[in-house]
Amino acid sequence: MTIEKCVWWKDAVVYQIWVPSYKDSNGDGVGDLPGVISTLDYLKDLGIDMIWLSPMYDSPQVDMGYDISDYQKIYPKYGTLNDMQELIDKCHDKGIKIILDLVANHTSSENKWFQESRSSKNNPKRDWYFWRKPRYDESGNRIEPNNWMSYFSGSAWEYDETTDEYYLRLYAKDQPDLNWNNYEVRNTIYDSVINWWFEKGVDGFRIDTAGKFSKVESFQDAPIILKDSFYQPVGNLALNGPRIHEFHKEMFDRCWSKYDAFVVGEVGRCSKQEALKYVGKSRNEMNAILLFDVVKLIYEKNDRFQKTKWDLIDFKKAIDKQCNLIKGTDAWSTIFLENHDEPRCVSKFINTNYRVEGGKLLTMLQSTLSGTLFIYQGQEIGMTNLPRSWDISEYKDIVTINYYNEFKEKYGKDADFKEKEEKLIDVIKFCSRDHARSPVQWNSEKFAGFSTVEPWTRVNDNYSEINVESQLNDPNSILSFYKQLIKLRKQFKDLFTYGEFEVLDYDNTILFTYVKKSPKFEVPKVYVVLNFSSKWVKFEKLIEGNFNLLVTNVSKKDILDEKLSPYEGRVYIIE
Structure with a gap:
């Protein structure tokens, strides 16, 4: 691996803002763009170099903005185009880059493109979406074109009476999938969405569902994985499809290559070989990829509401895969433990007593x-x-609501339903997307300083204990520790950001120990040891060298040379 010169996005620390729950500026209970603008100094002080803004486009909000009705307008509750331009300009004034969510696998059913497409079989935009005739069973009942399951539960097809056909919608029924095989669709996305926003001054995009633009168009039935369900996970029939890399290369030529942009793709779980097809520099597709192996450890691949057992060895393997995508390749990776779709990392990976x-x-x-x-x-x-x-009833996310309603319909009349329901709620406690979507806790005032009125979704009960204001001037707070570590990351970027990663204790189920080494020189090295348990653990140095403690998460006066306290971590520089 070689370090490229002046590649700003490799060194950047990115902060994702999910607008509706970030900061409400006008007292309507919904976060907005002026609210984001009001916190730019806070983000700059934290050490943020770039913000990724969740969808702020006009939308009926069936899936919280991932159902777009107009890519060139702003959802009115978030603000106006002028507000958006002010945010872009003020970010740049403070030396902060800004990237947007590119949601182009599907639109809202209220988008004018889809309204034209569904109007008749002869409409010029009919082929902008996937339309298929019904099938009929032995009794003459109408059924879907195939057995594909929506990622949001139920069928991936929606019947439309207007033309007596089904349209494909891998997500909600209000999110019809665009047909990327149609050049007019692609051309419109390139010119009227991507390049249009580049001309407004944005610095790049995070591509939503970047691996799903190309489907296997035979639309054959998916293999039977769920034995008690007609609908089956679509798997590779709608992921990493036959033309996916052709589309991304075309997007690169038409859009990314014209700007000094950062483009990162959400591809989910895939092999290293598959990932490198998207992000190898020589591939001319995307700059980086968001791999989900770490954040999805807690639940089964085909059902986020089915918890799975995992241990620290699984965690190490997932981290190793994420970091070593870079090793020996011309690719680049990303590091993240949370986003708008995932539970909070301290609840997921840590005993919350610590x-x-x-x-x-x-x-x-x-x-x-x-x-x-x-x-x-x-x-x-x-x-x-x-x-x-x-x-x-407090949960708002469409995925959680759909799953619960389907569960209730299936088991609601069972004598032991209450017992089954309690078990499901236990899983929802860990897995629902709602956990990441409660309002940001700015202070201990009513509604956590997020808004002056009741927010669109309830504030977490612990806001008086956990909030920004209480941590700002506390040198021992998590917030202060983030600031310290971000500064160190930038100071030692050859080791932290670009360094080669090697796990030293793969079989240890309590400690996670690894070394970071610069690709440019042999020493110094960084030695990291992390105690992922609530136990006191013996500490042994697994390599030789002159160890100098760089940072720890406990008071240095409490450190014991031969023992690690619960959840203690240390970072050493080895000369």
Whole structure:
């Protein structure tokens, strides 16, 4: 691996802002763009170089903005185009880059393109989406064109009476999939979405569902994986499809190559070989990739509401895969433990009785790994999952709601339904997307300083304990520790950001020990040891050298040379 000169996005620390729950400026209970603008000094002080803004486009908000009705307008509750331009300009004034979410696998059913497409079989935009005739069973009942399952539960097809055909929608019924095989669709996305926003001054895009633009167009039935369901996970029939790299290369030529841009793709879980097809520099597709192996450890591949057992060895393997995508290749990777779709990392990976120590431990982990670092809003203060005591009615996410309703319909009449329901709520406590979407906790005032009125979704009960204001001037807070570690990451970027990563204790289920070494020189090295348990553990140095403690998440006066306290972490420089 070689270090390229002046590649700003490799060194950047990225902060994801999910607008509706970030900061409300006008007292309507919904976060907005002026609210984002009001916090730019806070983000600059934290050490942020780039913000990734979740969808702010006009939308009926069925899937919180990932159902876009107009790419050139702003959702009115978030603000106006003038507000958006002010945000772009003020970010740049403060030396902060800004990237947007490119949601182009699907649109809203209220998008004018789809309204034309569904109007008749002869409409010029009919082929902009996937339309297929019904099938009929032996009794003459109408059924879907195939057995594909939506990622949001149920069928991936929606019947439309207007023309007596089904349209494909891998997500909600209000999110029809665009047909990327149609050149007019691609051309419109390139010119009227991507390049249009580049001309407004944005610095790049995070590509939503970047691996799903190309489907296997035979639309054959998916293999039977779920034995008690007609609908089956679509798998590779709609992921990494036959023309996916052709589309990304064309996008590069038409858009990315014209700008000094950062383009990162959400591809999910895939092999290293598959990932390198997207992000090898010589591939001319994307700059980096978001791999999901780490964040999805807690649940089964085909069902986020089916928890799975994992241990620290699994965690190490996932981290290793994420970091070593870079090793010996011309690719680039990313580091993240949270986003708008995933539960809070301190609730996922840490015993919450040690939230502060554990939050700092995860900060040390993220800050010393190779790739571009991503932080999600509220992560820097150690925000947690929602309380188990909350009723299911408090949850807003369409995925959780759909799953619960389907579960209730299936088991609601069973004598032991209450018992089954309690078990499901236990899983929802860990897995729901709602956990990342509660309002950011700015202070201990009513509604956590997010808004002056009741927010669109409930504030976590622990806001008086966990909030920005209480941590700003506390040198021992998670927030202060984030600032310290971000500074160190930039100071030692050859080791932290670009360094080669090697795990030293793969078989240890309590400690995670690894070394970072610069690709340019042999020494110094960074030696990291992290105690992922609530136990006191013996500390042994696994390599030789002159160890100088660089940072720890406990008071240095409490450090014992031969023992690590619960969730203690240390970073050494080895000369």
